[in-house]
Amino acid sequence: MIRSARLLPLLCLLPLATAAATETTIERDGVTLVYRDASDALDATMRARIVETFFSAYARQRADFNPAAADAVDIVIDAGYDGVAFVDNKGHATMTINPAWLVERPGDVDLVTHEAMHIVQAYPGYGVGAPVWLTEGIADYARDRYGLDNAASGWALPDAVADDHRHDTGYRVSGAFLKWADAAHPGLVRRLDAALRAGAYTPDTWAALTGETIEATWSRYAQARADGRDAR
Ligand SMILES: [Zn+2]
Structure with missing residues (x-):
């Protein structure tokens, strides 16, 4: 056929x-x-x-x-x-x-x-209750900590602080700050994450967990980076 x-x-x-x-x-x-x-x-x-x-x-x-x-x-x-x-x-x-x-x-x-x-x-809210900068900062903190091959894309948390960076800049800038602060206060990111998920996070949570305002921690962080120190 x-x-x-x-x-x-x-x-x-x-x-x-x-x-x-x-x-x-x-x-x-x-x-x-x-x-x-x-x-x-x-x-x-x-x-x-x-x-x-x-x-x-x-x-x-x-x-x-x-x-x-x-x-x-x-x-x-x-x-x-x-x-x-x-x-x-x-x-x-x-x-x-x-x-x-x-x-x-x-x-x-x-x-x-x-x-x-x-x-x-x-988290129960994104931008409502759970600040966007902190939600994204924790996600980038986690990308750094649990990533399989961040180096493949040249992705890394910044090791320098630019003039226009603040604690609440978000993403990598906040992720690097959280990593530094967590080394000074072990378990800090885990506790922040738990408070956010419980809907219990407030602007006072940082001070309650660290004993200082977030602005004070940021100031010490920025100074340490400017000095090229890792010291906390
Ligand atoms: Zn995200």
């Missing part, structure tokens, strides 16, 4: 129309991860790195900060999302990632570590 040449183009198109969707479920350390990439925007190598980075960080973040954090997490690769990544903790914990970001910056996969910390945080 001879296949009609007229049908061939149609047959060739069929696989393209039905492929391009990945959904994988992985269980590890008591956590079930569903990885979804509806348009197969990321290749298998990147998928494996995302999954490995997630489990490596999340298991330890969860154990150290919030063992009751979600034991079922979705990671959604969404080509229609034009930010970098975000977490939605209302209902099922979901991390959404813009694949274009990782295609252009494949070394930046530890953004997953930052986002995984947001799942652990599970």
Whole structure:
């Protein structure tokens, strides 16, 4: 039997129309991860790195900060999302990632570590009750502490303080400050995180935990950095 040449183009198109969707479920350390990439925007190598980075960080973040954090997490690769990544903790914990970001910056996969910390945080408010600078500062503190390969993207907490930096600048600036302050007051970040999750954090919490105002701690931190000292 001879296949009609007229049908061939149609047959060739069929696989393209039905492929391009990945959904994988992985269980590890008591956590079930569903990885979804509806348009197969990321290749298998990147998928494996995302999954490995997630489990490596999340298991330890969860154990150290919030063992009751979600034991079922979705990671959604969404080509229609034009930010970098975000977490939605209302209902099922979901991390959404813009694949274009990782295609252009494949070394930046530890953004997953930052986002995984947001799942652990599970604060009742973002910007309301839980200040944005502190929420993001703790997430970057966690990226530094639990990241699998931050060096691959040249990501690091700053070791210098710029004139326009403040304790509440947020992200890496606040993350570096928190790391320094936690070394002086062991357990400080864990206690701040617990207060935020309980909805008990107030501007006075820092002083209650450290014995000095946050401005005073920042001032000592900035001075130590300016002097090139690590001393606390
Ligand atoms: Zn964040």
